[in-house]
Amino acid sequence: MALQTILGAGGAVGIELAKELSNYTKEIRLVSRNPKKINESDQLYSADLSDKNQVDKAVEGSEVVYLVIGFEYNTKVWQKKWPELAHSVITACKKHNAKLVFFDNMYMYDRDFLFDMTEETPIRPTSKKGKVRAQIANMILSEVETGNLTALIARSADFIGTHNSVLVELVYKNLKKGKAANWFITTDKIHSFTFVPDAAKATAVLGNNSAAFNQVWHLPTSSSNLTGRQWIELFARELNVKPKTMVLPTWLISFMGLFMPIMKEFKEMLYQYDRDYVFNSSKFKQQFGIEPTTPQQAVKTIIQESI
The missing domain is CATH 3.40.50.720 (NAD(P)-binding Rossmann-like Domain)
Structure with a gap:
C-alpha cells in the first residue's frame, strides 16, 4: 500500500x-x-x-x-x-x-x-x-x-466543530453556561460553516x-444558508434554552482588542460578518455525490461529543 x-x-x-x-x-x-x-x-x-x-x-x-x-x-x-x-x-x-x-x-x-x-x-x-x-x-x-x-x-x-470554532466558543459554550451567545456585527447575514x-x-x-x-x-458545506440568528436558535433549541444573544459591534471589538490579542487579530476579518457569506461546494457534490452534514445534525453531534 x-x-x-x-x-x-x-x-x-x-x-x-x-x-x-x-x-x-x-x-x-x-x-x-x-x-x-x-x-x-x-x-x-x-x-x-x-x-x-x-x-x-x-x-x-x-x-x-x-x-x-x-x-x-x-x-x-x-x-x-x-x-x-x-x-x-x-x-x-x-x-x-x-x-x-x-x-x-x-x-x-x-x-x-x-x-x-x-x-x-x-x-x-x-x-x-x-x-x-x-x-x-x-x-x-x-x-x-x-x-x-x-x-x-x-x-x-469557517469551521463548525468541537475545536477552534466561533460557533462553539461564542455560541454553544455561552448558551450552555446560561449566558448570551455572542455574534459579530449583525445576526441578520447568512454565514456558512463547514x-x-x-x-x-x-x-x-x-x-x-x-x-x-x-x-x-x-469542501462539502451545507447550502442551508442559515443566518447568525438561525445558528444561535439552532444551538439554543438543542440545548433547550432561550436564544439569548449579544451582538458585538465593531467599536466594541476594537476596544476588546486592546487587552484580548485574539480580538485584535480578528478585527481585520470582520467584513465576513457584515455581509452574506455563502460557501458554494456544488462542484464537489456534483463530482462525488457526497452530501454535507445538515446544520441540525452537526449541532447535535457537537453537543453529544461535548457532554
Whole structure:
C-alpha cells in the first residue's frame, strides 16, 4: 500500500483526516511535534516543520502529502511561517515525487463576492492574513501550471466543530453556561460553516482520486444558508434554552482588542460578518455525490461529543 503523510497531524482536521485515510491505506504517517496514534497501524514521526531538512525527511517515501497544519492566529506568525513551510513542503514533494494536498481557507477571496463563493471567485485579499493565504495558493498553483508539482487545494469555509470554532466558543459554550451567545456585527447575514468531519472525509476522497489533482475544490458545506440568528436558535433549541444573544459591534471589538490579542487579530476579518457569506461546494457534490452534514445534525453531534 502507498504511504500517505499528514503534516500537522495533531490538529482537529488532522485527527479526523487520519481516521478517514484508513479507508484507503494502512500506511499512514502522522507528522507533528508530538504525534499520537489515531489508527493502530499509524506511523508516528516527530518533527519540527520549521526545519526544511525535517520536512524533507517527513515527506520522503510518501505518495500523497496532506498539509493541514494550523499556525497560531497571529498575522506576524503567518507572514513568517507560512511561506517558509510552503516552500519546504513544495520542494520536498517535488524531490520525492509526492502529490500535495493543501488544506486551505477562503481568506483570499474578494470581499465583494462572498455572497456565492465558488472555486472561480476572484482573488483579491483585503486582509493581511488573506494576502498570506493568496501567496501560498499562488506558490502551489504556479508549480502545478509549470508541470513541476502534482497538487490540489481543498478549501473550507469557517469551521463548525468541537475545536477552534466561533460557533462553539461564542455560541454553544455561552448558551450552555446560561449566558448570551455572542455574534459579530449583525445576526441578520447568512454565514456558512463547514463541519470538520465532512471536510476531513472530502479531503481524503480528493487525495485518493487522481482526477481531482491540479485544481481547487471547495469542501462539502451545507447550502442551508442559515443566518447568525438561525445558528444561535439552532444551538439554543438543542440545548433547550432561550436564544439569548449579544451582538458585538465593531467599536466594541476594537476596544476588546486592546487587552484580548485574539480580538485584535480578528478585527481585520470582520467584513465576513457584515455581509452574506455563502460557501458554494456544488462542484464537489456534483463530482462525488457526497452530501454535507445538515446544520441540525452537526449541532447535535457537537453537543453529544461535548457532554
